[in-house]
Amino acid sequence: MESQKKHPRVFSFEFFPPKTDEGAENLKGTRERLERLNPAYFSVTFGAGGSTQDRTFETVIDIQRNSTADAAPHLSCIDASRDRLKQMILDYKEQGVKYIVALRGDRPSGSGSMGQGELSYANELVELIREVTGDHFYIEVGAYPEFHPEAPDALTDIENFVRKAKAGADSAITQFFYNADCYYRFVEDCEKRGVDIPIVPGIMPLMNFEQQARFAAACKADMPRWLAQRMEAWKDDPQSRMEYGIDVVTRLCEDLLDNGAPGIHFYALNKAPVVERIWHNLGLSEQTGGEVRKPDEVEVPAQP
Ligand SMILES: NC(=O)C1=CN([C@@H]2O[C@H](COP(=O)(O)OP(=O)(O)OC[C@H]3O[C@@H](n4cnc5c(N)ncnc54)[C@H](O)[C@@H]3O)[C@@H](O)[C@H]2O)C=CC1
Numbered sequence: 001m002e003s004q005k006k007h008p009r010v011f012s013f014e015f016f017p018p019k020t021d022e023g024a025e026n027l028k029g030t031r032e033r034l035e036r037l038n039p040a041y042f043s044v045t046f047g048a049g050g051s052t053q054d055r056t057f058e059t060v061i062d063i064q065r066n067s068t069a070d071a072a073p074h075l076s077c078i079d080a081s082r083d084r085l086k087q088m089i090l091d092y093k094e095q096g097v098k099y100i101v102a103l104r105g106d107r108p109s110g111s112g113s114m115g116q117g118e119l120s121y122a123n124e125l126v127e128l129i130r131e132v133t134g135d136h137f138y139i140e141v142g143a144y145p146e147f148h149p150e151a152p153d154a155l156t157d158i159e160n161f162v163r164k165a166k167a168g169a170d171s172a173i174t175q176f177f178y179n180a181d182c183y184y185r186f187v188e189d190c191e192k193r194g195v196d197i198p199i200v201p202g203i204m205p206l207m208n209f210e211q212q213a214r215f216a217a218a219c220k221a222d223m224p225r226w227l228a229q230r231m232e233a234w235k236d237d238p239q240s241r242m243e244y245g246i247d248v249v250t251r252l253c254e255d256l257l258d259n260g261a262p263g264i265h266f267y268a269l270n271k272a273p274v275v276e277r278i279w280h281n282l283g284l285s286e287q288t289g290g291e292v293r294k295p296d297e298v299e300v301p302a303q304p
């Protein structure tokens with residue numbers, strides 16, 4: 001973890017583009033609460049298909065214009081032509097956006113299709129962004145400490161991550177995990193291969209266990225048995241589920257930061273209260289110069 005300790009810590013939150021007016025109102029409230037914590041940026045996911053992509057753009061522009069924090073659009077190359085990607089990169093630059101999360105992205109669900117795009121992997125998207133806009137953007141890429149489900153094997157996946165870093169990424173965000181060892185091992189594997197960009201743990205706060213366990217199964221992220229068994233035992237006790245989830249994620253983050261992780265990227269999923277509690281437990285406002293509400297000022301909904 002030595003290469004990581006020299007980097008300043010960066011904290012960020014991830015949103016998805018809302019589908020309805022009500023969702024947009026809710027996200028505005030969440031964004032206003034979380035910007036008081038003074039994160040470096042809010043990232044916005046980018047789904048397959050035209051209409052959600054337009055919503056990503058609108059959400060990003062709203063954040064860029066109206067928030068004290070920067071916006072970081074996700075851009076995935078699996079489904080777009082080279083010309084369309086170039087246009088989106090230039091549009092974001094024109095709007096003053098400084099960060100891009102450059103991903104290959106998920107295949108449209110259920111299809112074995114290779115996608116419609118001309119670029120196959122994230123390293124090519126990183127190269128395209130550098131070709132079109134030089135050093136304008138701070139480029140984040142995805143990392144997969146438990147390995148990408150489509151990779152032929154773990155070592156090949158590490159080599160592919162290294163290639164992506166060397167293509168010109170400034171920093172990486174990991175897929176979520178609940179056992180920290182996979183992260184330390186992954187970082188060490190990268191260090192041995194000469195990669196020293198920050199690799200920031202992406203952390204999924206526990207807010208709705210069943211939904212999150214399904215999501216983890218779909219993207220082959222490990223949901224530990226000890227955690228699932230506890231949550232199962234509390235299926236009629238949403239309060240205990242919520243408290244336990246906050247405790248588990250607080251201690252995971254503590255462990256990561258104590259061991260040199262260069263910040264945390266929270267998959268906030270458009271909700272503020274649980275991340276505010278974790279943030280408070282970790283004392284992160286002292287580091288970012290932000291202000292966080294005290295636990296008795298935040299009502300955290302019990303887990304469904
Ligand atoms: N919020 C999000 O959406 C985030 C997602 N992630 C996760 O990170 C994962 C990996 O990142 P992506 O950019 O989507 O994928 P990627 O392009 O890095 O890799 C996709 C697959 O292709 C392989 N691959 C990569 N480059 C290759 C090359 N040049 N030649 C041959 N094979 C190659 C990899 O081993 C992997 O199996 C994502 O699937 C995602 O789950 C990580 C951070 C944030």
Ligand SMILES: Nc1nc(=O)c2c([nH]1)NC[C@@H]1CN(c3ccc(C(=O)N[C@@H](CCC(=O)O)C(=O)O)cc3)CN21
Binds near residue numbers: 267269
């Ligand atoms: N493979 C993969 N793809 C991703 O898109 C992705 C990851 N991994 N890992 C980390 C984050 C987590 N992401 C997520 C996770 C869940 C939702 C989600 O639940 N979306 C619902 C809305 C649920 C709601 O309204 O509460 C949706 O319908 O979009 C969205 C993005 C995006 N990211």
